[in-house]
Amino acid sequence: MSDLDDFKATYFDECSELMNELEEQFAAIEGGERDADRLNAVFRAIHSIKGGAGAFGFSGLVGFAHAYETLLDYVRDGRVEMTDDVVNLCIRANDIVADHINAAQSGEELDADYGQEEKQRFDAIARGQRGGDEDEWSGEIIEEFDIEFTPVRVELAVADDEVAEPIEAPVAAVEPDTFDAPPMPVEPGHWEVRFTPYRQLYSRANDPLLLFRELAVLGEINVRAILTDIPPLSDFEPFGVYCSWEISLFAPDLTEAAIREVFEFVDGDCSIEVVPLGHVVPPAAAPVPAPVAVVQVEKADENLMALTEDEVASAPVRLVAEAPAAPAAAEPVAEEPALSFADLANEISASAPPRPVPVAAPKPAAAPKPAASGEGGEEGGNRSSGVQSIRVDLDKVDRVVNMVSELVITQSMLTQQMDENLRARYTELVRGLEVLAQTTRGLQDSVMAIRAQPVKSVFSRMPRLVRELATKTGKKIKLETIGENTEIDKTVIEQLSDPLTHMIRNSADHGIEDPEKRKARGKSEIGTIRLSAEQAGGNILIIVEDDGNGINRERVLQLARDKGLVAPDITPTDEQIDQLIFAPGFSTADAVSDISGRGVGMDVVLSNIKKIGGSVHVRSWTGKGSRMTLRLPLTLAVLDVMLVKVGESPYVVPLSSIVETMQCSGAIFERVPSGGQVLQVRGEYVQVIDVAQRFGMHSTKAPDDRFVVLCESEGSQKVALVVDDIIGQQQVVIKSLEENFEQVEGIAGGTILGDGNVALIVDVQGLRVHQIHQNAA
Amino acid sequence: MTLRVLTVDDSRTILAMLHHTLSNAGFEVLQAEDGKQGLDVLMSHDIDVVITDINMPVMDGIEFIKNVRASGQYQSLPILILTTETSQDKRDQGKAAGGTGWIVKPFDPDKLISVIHRVVH
Numbered sequence: 077m078s079d080l081d082d083f084k085a086t087y088f089d090e091c092s093e094l095m096n097e098l099e100e101q102f103a104a105i106e107g108g109e110r111d112a113d114r115l116n117a118v119f120r121a122i123h124s125i126k127g128g129a130g131a132f133g134f135s136g137l138v139g140f141a142h143a144y145e146t147l148l149d150y151v152r153d154g155r156v157e158m159t160d161d162v163v164n165l166c167i168r169a170n171d172i173v174a175d176h177i178n179a180a181q182s183g184e185e186l187d188a189d190y191g192q193e194e195k196q197r198f199d200a201i202a203r204g205q206r207g208g209d210e211d212e213w214s215g216e217i218i219e220e221f222d223i224e225f226t227p228v229r230v231e232l233a234v235a236d237d238e239v240a241e242p243i244e245a246p247v248a249a250v251e252p253d254t255f256d257a258p259p260m261p262v263e264p265g266h267w268e269v270r271f272t273p274y275r276q277l278y279s280r281a282n283d284p285l286l287l288f289r290e291l292a293v294l295g296e297i298n299v300r301a302i303l304t305d306i307p308p309l310s311d312f313e314p315f316g317v318y319c320s321w322e323i324s325l326f327a328p329d330l331t332e333a334a335i336r337e338v339f340e341f342v343d344g345d346c347s348i349e350v351v352p353l354g355h356v357v358p359p360a361a362a363p364v365p366a367p368v369a370v371v372q373v374e375k376a377d378e379n380l381m382a383l384t385e386d387e388v389a390s391a392p393v394r395l396v397a398e399a400p401a402a403p404a405a406a407e408p409v410a411e412e413p414a415l416s417f418a419d420l421a422n423e424i425s426a427s428a429p430p431r432p433v434p435v436a437a438p439k440p441a442a443a444p445k446p447a448a449s450g451e452g453g454e455e456g457g458n459r460s461s462g463v464q465s466i467r468v469d470l471d472k473v474d475r476v477v478n479m480v481s482e483l484v485i486t487q488s489m490l491t492q493q494m495d496e497n498l499r500a501r502y503t504e505l506v507r508g509l510e511v512l513a514q515t516t517r518g519l520q521d522s523v524m525a526i527r528a529q530p531v532k533s534v535f536s537r538m539p540r541l542v543r544e545l546a547t548k549t550g551k552k553i554k555l556e557t558i559g560e561n562t563e564i565d566k567t568v569i570e571q572l573s574d575p576l577t578h579m580i581r582n583s584a585d586h587g588i589e590d591p592e593k594r595k596a597r598g599k600s601e602i603g604t605i606r607l608s609a610e611q612a613g614g615n616i617l618i619i620v621e622d623d624g625n626g627i628n629r630e631r632v633l634q635l636a637r638d639k640g641l642v643a644p645d646i647t648p649t650d651e652q653i654d655q656l657i658f659a660p661g662f663s664t665a666d667a668v669s670d671i672s673g674r675g676v677g678m679d680v681v682l683s684n685i686k687k688i689g690g691s692v693h694v695r696s697w698t699g700k701g702s703r704m705t706l707r708l709p710l711t712l713a714v715l716d717v718m719l720v721k722v723g724e725s726p727y728v729v730p731l732s733s734i735v736e737t738m739q740c741s742g743a744i745f746e747r748v749p750s751g752g753q754v755l756q757v758r759g760e761y762v763q764v765i766d767v768a769q770r771f772g773m774h775s776t777k778a779p780d781d782r783f784v785v786l787c788e789s790e791g792s793q794k795v796a797l798v799v800d801d802i803i804g805q806q807q808v809v810i811k812s813l814e815e816n817f818e819q820v821e822g823i824a825g826g827t828i829l830g831d832g833n834v835a836l837i838v839d840v841q842g843l844r845v846h847q848i849h850q851n852a853a
Numbered sequence: 854m855t856l857r858v859l860t861v862d863d864s865r866t867i868l869a870m871l872h873h874t875l876s877n878a879g880f881e882v883l884q885a886e887d888g889k890q891g892l893d894v895l896m897s898h899d900i901d902v903v904i905t906d907i908n909m910p911v912m913d914g915i916e917f918i919k920n921v922r923a924s925g926q927y928q929s930l931p932i933l934i935l936t937t938e939t940s941q942d943k944r945d946q947g948k949a950a951g952g953t954g955w956i957v958k959p960f961d962p963d964k965l966i967s968v969i970h971r972v973v974h
Contacts, residue, residue, distance in 0.1 A: 128866040128867065131960075341954035
């Protein structure tokens, strides 16, 4: 059923939000912030997850979440102290909940005893504080989630002081055995119900009429109102409860449980006696036969709704009307009680000595109390009530983004069409186009801001990963996150999870050393992985740093030579060696480890990041650590580029990577022994890449007429691209090539120019890496 | 006459399921994500019956029910408590605050409707 699928989708969405919230809350809780707001938020999150899981029958999840929730409930009300041990157990429990959710989502089966150990620890902790007590806690929880309503035991004796006072003449609870009337032959299916509501029954908006209506569904009923307790009008209290009822009920296979179930909601708010006929209920409060009004309600159809409103609704009304000398309030709950009570009060005050009437002055609606979790909860949650927000289908936003992208192209095309001639003739048009360009840019920024999300949503998954890695490797690792509120386009964020996971695995597996080794090196036993995000110009930088071993260059180079990635006679620089870890098929692990191995190397990271127009760079300090920097475009959609010409074809270079441009005639090139060329720029040597040569095209120009585009790739390593011509700057919309072709080394994608021509987007970093290989080959 | 139900729950899943079940059964459904929002809706709409969760941020269900009952005009408004607990205490708290009845999650659609008819005219 598709509805169900929709609900499930909503549920899993919600779960991932809740899991993120849990991560966040526990990050703070771990840091010592164990205030009530956080604990409540945690409890609610688990509670919501459990609630939804119950609806879809994810029984494993329900069972675990229930045990966990109970522990949290105890923590929340102070019965269990939130020690570090409990915090750690909870963090582990979050992971198990997440696994259950994932399993539920993917339809996998988890082991039946998965999380059993933790569940038992919940049990132990809870039992510890309860002193091994009453309700059986462990195990059998699932049954509680039966769809059926559990019949509720109705207690005749009202002892609780919470329960408001019974009416003036309380009905003595009488044991059936004590009835002194001679036993009559038992007629199966005949029952007598004596029903005496207390005042609070009405204050909770329950209504005897509705109860009768429901009884009428069970069988044939006969209702008698006991009106003996109705006081003279002068003593009549508007909220007083003066009426009780006796109901005879008949249906062939009627059980006591079925009758009691009707009164389920009013348990404690009334006195109920249910006796099979054959016993006689002695009139408790009324020794003299009361003035009795009788109403007959025919056995209704099984279907409750078949009973017409009139049939039922008329019953008590008639009842009231027929009651002799009784004030018209035998049935105090009417359609508009507040109103009728008020009327009644007026009547009373007219005919009785003045007395305070506690009605008719409805308090102004109580001002909603300030939320207990107000300020505290707000900063942490994405559910803060302060920010007004609407939910919009992502598809709709994407459509707008796409249209705006097309608009940007059209606008840039229009601008291109304006040659000098036209500009001089149509100044108004030029001004209009300038305004259009500005507005388009503004529109684009605003639309992209809609799709932007804090990287938090990805970062928050990492603490768990690090914990798992620490456990598996036996290392001690601490994760720090910085700048998690930095916003990136949602589409970029979605692509970020895998590369980040891989990079962190790499750091934990290859970077961070064993505690002993760290100690020996004079480092803290606990290794640190720092994950940070910041905006730098038109880019977002995501940096994964660790204070571990750094890249083992000797081994990397050896492996690269073994695999033929680096020729034996070439001596790459340290920086070049570090980059080799991104080369396809490269893996430094001697044996493919369970953690970062998995048969793929860091080249997957690189290709994923390239796919979204980003680049990766690594720096390493032997024995001190390494840093990997992901540079990502703010948005996937539109890119500021410089349009250049190589041979007869247009190419575009992302503007964000260009440092400067110059003419070849003024540049100083030098040959290097490896066969390549370098460019000397203000005393610095920069690797030269001839784009025409690289892409197998023929340059149409004399060497001196060509241009150098000096680009900065990662880690301030510069590279000089030699192109035939520089045309100008513009904005383009990135189109992926991989949908139609495969990934092409040195090309980040394609785009359609304003004049309709297709241009390829140069991948500066890719060209560089390729050049290293080529030199090596 | 179409009955108007206010559903109050911080879980979108539950709200969506309630909405689906109730609107299919011909009710008009209004939604709120916490007690405070629920009160706001009550201020501006005529509601025939309320279904509320207990554990919610900002203002929980118990506080919400207390506030509703304290506001004179809603003393006879049926309020059903959504609860996963079969342990009585949540339910008792809800009732003590003025709840009319309860619905145990996960709810069976037919049962849900019949419980509503149990407390509304």
